[in-house]
Amino acid sequence: MVKIRLNSSSIYVFKNPTLEKAIEIISEAVDKKEVLIIVGNCRVKYTGRASSKLELGERILIIKRDGAFLIHRPGGYQPVNWMSGKDTIYHLELIGRKEMLLSMNNAKKTSFENRLEDPPKKNVLQIQAIQRSPPELVRVFFDQIHLLSTLNLEDTGRFSLYASEEDMKKAILLKPDLIEKGFKVVSYEKRTDTGFVDVYGADEQGRFVIVEIKRKTAGRAAMLQLAKYRKSVEMEVNRDIRCVLAAPKIARGTQRLLATLNLEFKRLDPKRCAAILNDEQTQRARISDFI
Amino acid sequence: MVKIRLNSSSIYVFKNPTLEKAIEIISEAVDKKEVLIIVGNCRVKYTGRASSKLELGERILIIKRDGAFLIHRPGGYQPVNWMSGKDTIYHLELIGRKEMLLSMNNAKKTSFENRLEDPPKKNVLQIQAIQRSPPELVRVFFDQIHLLSTLNLEDTGRFSLYASEEDMKKAILLKPDLIEKGFKVVSYEKRTDTGFVDVYGADEQGRFVIVEIKRKTAGRAAMLQLAKYRKSVEMEVNRDIRCVLAAPKIARGTQRLLATLNLEFKRLDPKRCAAILNDEQTQRARISDFI
């Protein structure tokens, strides 16, 4: 086992640590809320909202400083097993191989102990990630650890996501003209008895307008939903209302439905919304970009 | 820079490699479809279905052998940026710091070149992950790499997930009595003009039964959907049909709707389904567990 301390951040790398050494390092890292990367040969068992079993193989386990827990196989975007990290607590233990197999099969320990002749060799490292609510348990059984690294990462960088549906709404609030000249926002995310209206406003002539926003092609569902909103809002305010569907485009073959339901379509490009938010917000951000 | 070859699998670890060395190692690893772990100080820019920007900080980048690409911050369950790995290609480049900032701000290279006095120093490693469809691009700009590891992982272990809705369906196919005594499965996932019926069968008296399965509490939506299925199936077979909603429980306040729509509720515990699948399937699996 070789321990290397990297000079930059507090990054330690351990090559082929014994399981005894590994349990020590991992315990300390979890306590100190450091990020852990563990590469090794393991089995995984999960019980909770569903249950799963993953047989022996080499994987990457990441435990983050907030407790988030990810087991990644060598391929695929998603972790094969995980824990969100909210209220996740950890329990580490060295156990015997037979104990592990019994544990994986949920057999009772007593029946095992009855059959046991020699005390078990402690040759498997069990990592339990436990969550209270919803009750979930992931157990990883490492029989070999190839690589173990503890990381103290500094990451305060701001993350900004542009042109989500949320951002499109913000852009409309900033520039109501995106809907049409003279449009005024009255409120947004107005609750109706059937759901939400994205934006609620008035046009130049003072008529009520409800706006439904879609980031992507607006389809039949969005139109029917908007029509339903119209109904419930008209019941409330007791007058006619204009309905605008704001989206990059409408689905093929829905033109007629749009007309039938007396809805209006306003082309609204998510990227343009992103650009508007950029213009408004990034004057200061741009400076920090060049630091 | 220290290079360590671990004796077990083909695992290499590089401590504080220069960016020149790193680009070499990463290129080779991506070509050979090895798993890569890169820890370093970076910025990230994403454009595609949406767009995002992540400012400077220390993160973990994982590139898997199928091209899956994940950038993880020190906290949080989800990757902050990612690429699924389907048709993802990679482009690596050493660029100057100013070039990077201009690239991150989408400025035109020409305007940059006009302002440029000295040729830029190549002191940032850019990793581009590019996807064709939907068109997406993630760019990571490392100005320092703390830790770089290439992994050749062996992972053929089978993964089994129990008690998903799919498994509940399988359990019913194995033990139709779960629905009721004498129930017989005719087919499953039968297509109708409005959607799918989970299971389609006949009761003891030979009446048609359609079964809708929910892993979780069945609500209003499931009931309306099932009622819709009934209609379209009745149109087809031209006779009355029984509708059974199989779920662990129904939502509060939906009892009346259930009656109104003339649906029946059958309590079906996902865990019990999992146990049944276990009984049927794990006789052999248990043996392999003890290897």
Added chain:
DNA sequence: GAGTGGATTTCGCAT
């Protein structure tokens, strides 16, 4: 390629 439905969905925000 587009469309549909499920997911250990996750992640918000509302009540």
Added chain:
DNA sequence: ATGCGAAGTCCACTC
């Protein structure tokens, strides 16, 4: 806590 809607949802599947 619960419930609803959105997500760069992902994913498998059908058309």
